Amino acid sequence: MLRLVKFLAVLVIVAGVAAFAGYRYWESRLEAPIAVEEETLYEVPRGAGFNRAVADLAERGVIEDVWAFRLLTRLEPETIPRLRTGEYMLEPGMSGRDLIELLGSDRVVxxxxxxxxxxxxxxxxxHLDAAPKLENRTEGLSDEEVMALLDREGRFPEGW
Known part of the structure; x- marks a missing residue:
């Protein structure tokens, strides 16, 4: 009986040490720098969720340990921000946790x-039509049609 108690005690200790080591390894993967050597533009598309963004970043080679980010959604779901649509500047030296924080912030480019x-x-x-990042919703419309969209129907567009 004493042998069984000693065996179980050792087993519990080994399991505890293994769990702690696994947790520290997981944390180290989230704190590791992302794989960008220079500032890199990344766009979170409209409607993208956390798992989709993580898969996309892994596909682009920005992050390596997808499992660590997926495990984060299970172990610490409160730390997963709601992603915001937009372009973000990824910087060398950012950690995975920094990346997650950035994609949930309003620090868009x-x-x-x-x-x-x-x-x-x-x-x-x-000039607006030529702007590279501006979505054009008035292309092909006359000035009168644009003014109607602005609830200024029948008014001359100059000065508005």
């Missing part, structure tokens, strides 16, 4: 757009 004073409505529309 912004693009400046200046419309000089004195431009005509037509010049402004051409």
């Amino acid at each position: 912004t693009y400046p757009l200046t419309i000089p004073e004195g431009w005509t409505f037509r010049q402004m529309r051409a």
